[in-house]
Amino acid sequence: MKKFRSFLTEKRADTTQNASVTELFPALAFNHKFHPTSVEDFKKFLYKTNLKGVNAKKSFQVKDASSAALVIERLPLMKETFSKTKIENAIGITNYLYDLHDEKPISKVVWGYRAKPKGIPKSHAGDIFVLFTDKSWLGISLKAGAKKSREPLYNTYVGTQYDKRGWSKDKLAKALWTQVYKKIPGVTTVGEDGIKPTAKEFYKNTKQRKKIVGHYVDMFEADQSAADELYHKQVKVCITQLCKEVNKMSNADFIDWLGSDFNLEKKGEKVPLILVKAVGKTADRKGDDLAPVYKTITGHIAYRNKKSVQEWLIDVFLPEGKLTLTMVCRSDSGVRREKGTSGQGRLGQFLQLKVLYTGVKK
């Protein structure tokens, strides 16, 4: 078991590391006026860079200095394939920065790992921040991946979504209880603890939650396919209820929802956000099909994709035609006994399954 745990942390360290390579390295390169030509070239530059030097210090906040050092330190520990593709991405992003610089002069580029530069809103989605010589800022959300991969834009939870829009969770909870939770073996019986979860309280009351999670983990271990089936049912119920709520929204509310929650590229912000995506050694501005037109939406209809476990769709109607928004609802955590009664995924998340918007359907 111990081995498995350390496997997970190692795996996670890799993903943070992977992302950091594409964020930090282009900032360092730009601030040193370094033009990388190859992966080896880039590595050499990094190893000889003094992170305490003036140009390096432009590249991150003091608070992130040790994280920056760690990213470089770990570079030789990365799997060859990762370090290669990620540094190639970093080359593409560095070149993108130089192109941007030609259009409008840049004074520095800052890695926004945990600390953001002064003047940047705390929750800004940018990964790196560009300070132009005219003192204006631009946040860049970096993506890396396959040419057509779709990265989530809106990223929240079912219950959070309900609360944010002021929807009552009663119907959702009732449907989940009768169609999903009640069916976990042992849940509706009174145990030695004297607890019998109720439809009304099952997802709010801590004791009831813990009891339910305990039975669910037992079920998961005893019969994985039955547990999977229940999980799929849970997703189905959530999507069905979400669709009902979305379809009840007025057109004005719906447009407001997209504008405030969907992280669309918007002009006129204090610190605008653009999406830049690296594929191999090239990086380009990633278009956003919804942002320019969402205010002209005249109607919408949300529905479940019956061929998929987790996908649901929203058709939106525009004067010039129809667009389909791709949505996802899913668990974001696994089920493993050693996690105990908190932190379990799937049914263990109750009303807090993920809700994602992953872009306009092509």
Next chain:
DNA sequence: AACGTCTGTCGCCTGTTAAA
């Protein structure tokens, strides 16, 4: 048939807020 790309499914980590 081999190979690269894409889609769908999966889930870990960190920071913040609420509860014990």
Next chain:
DNA sequence: TTTAACAGGCGACAGACGTT
């Protein structure tokens, strides 16, 4: 003050699908 829950963000990977 410590622990649990919540919210938000990121990436990996298998199998299906296309292309050469």
